[in-house]
Amino acid sequence: MNMRRSLQLAAITLLLVIGATAARAQLHLKHDKPQTEDFSWLWQYTQPAPDGQKAALLADSRFADLLKNELKAPQTFWGNGLPLSEAASAFLSGKGHVTSTANRYLTITGCVVAQCTQRGLLWMDLGATKPLIVFAAMRWDEQSRTPDEKDAPFSLWLFPDRNIDPLHVPLQLQSTLADWTRSDGCAPQIRLAAVVDTDGTPHLATTDKLGISSIICTSNSTGT
Structure with a gap:
């Protein structure tokens, strides 16, 4: 027992x-x-479609925190020494839209207030295990032709939140860039395009690798 x-x-x-x-x-x-950031709060600002609630998003303090936390690469395209998050905020502050695609991709467009030829885009792939966030800025070369002149030169800068191959940019991002840069079936004259690493190293990219149309506008639109 x-x-x-x-x-x-x-x-x-x-x-x-x-x-x-x-x-x-x-x-x-x-x-x-690994802990992943919860960006679900962004979806509410995509409604009502098709333009969303851009002003309300900019007023949400979490958006400024998102830019500060995710965009940390050194930048020189908009004022030396200015943090990338502040440059992005300037390029997204003017008129624009908040849209979503396939319940996965979120796009925020804008421009520099009173200088809407200087345009910005924030693209997010929220369906990935680690969301990919890319800030894009399209700059007019102020030292050359005025932006409404034929062949006025622009530069395009892409800042991913992690290093990506400039020769293999995600197809959905290419599609978004194509729509964003195009106006009436044509695109501005982008003479310089670069994908920038997180340490600030730029890599030149051709517009075709970024999915951008090569049909040049006779005049450039300032719309977003």
């Missing part, structure tokens, strides 16, 4: 030890699992 009781107690003790070990393993896995 005592032998049976001893075996029962030993079995119970073994089960408790196994259970505690499994629980610790689960806690360890949960602790080690």
